Amino acid sequence: MEGAGPVSDIRIDDLPVRDELRGKSPYGAPQLDVPVRLNTNENPYPLPEPLVERIAERVREAARHLNRYPDRDAVELRTRLAEYLTRTGGHEVTLTNVWAANGSNEVIQQLLQTFGGPGRTAIGFEPSYSMHGLIARGTGTGWISGPRRDDFTIDPEAAARAIAENRPDVVFITTPNNPTGNAVSAEAVVALYDAAQAAKPSIVVVDEAYVEFSHGASLLPLIEGRPHLVVSRTMSKAFGAAGLRLGYLAAHPAVVDAVQLVRLPYHLSAVTQATALAALEHTDTLLGYVRQLKAERDRLVDELRAIGFDVTESDANFVQFGRFADAHEAWRKILDRGVLVRDNGVPGWLRVTAGTPAENDAFLNAARELKKEQLA
């Protein structure tokens, strides 16, 4: 055929992909095979054996019905998630307030498919969770990078100004923020919500992926009387179930109805629903691990400061530390000592996830040696 080279030579950009995807790389932290991996904010504790048994039981039961489509509305799961939120979030919610999907990334995608899309925009205050911008791009939503102060806190006035100027359709507020670790106050979120409603009635997504690790309370109560405010959550972090892929949101029931306009039919498999239900039966044990991880996170903050690093306040299961003239070189030197941390591309800073005490000791030893080298 004239003009066509050998089929094996064809690359992404030879395909008729959408213009905004040309030359882009997929999201992905390096998955390197090193002894200590503290780079993806996972929970280091495997699920306890009684829970593994319970998952096997529930999945066995679900397997007997896999000839049928799963419960499309995930009613039992959403009811149990609502109970968990009511018990731990400081605000009563029910099934009608809760929606679940495959990871909070899918929750965010459904929100952007519903409230963003071509001709619309979303804003986030960066550095923040890079997938907000990437999912915006994937859904054809324009992305606006909003400001943060040099200490990585959000200046509510500057942020409100950015909202007033850009009139976005969707506003992302990540608290605790990834990769910096710091939380946003309820007052600041309310100020940004009010600014967003004044500019254009827009949806404000409060991404609470790490909230169980926070020193403070969940912002769930803010959904009361604010029908455009959505709190998104995940079982990937506190529940130690990143492999499960289960995220959820809490909002006014109208938001839950709206996202159903874009969700794929039967998006949440019967196996996923059964596994998540089993994990929710073991909430208390899993939250026990969260308490240990919070203590380890606080130890990382204290010891990194004692070594002489700058550390951003952390309400998450990870800690941002610096400063480095060349953060990537520092990342490499820590890796050479068998510890994988994350270079998120924030100039001068790296991020380490709180692991087991032994993993954190290995990291702190590497950090101590690195500091000595820096000072030598």
Ligand SMILES: Cc1ncc(COP(=O)(O)O)c(C=O)c1O
């Ligand atoms: C702030 C934030 N939101 C959402 C997610 C996505 O989590 P998942 O899709 O595993 O629920 C992450 C994952 O790292 C995150 O850091």
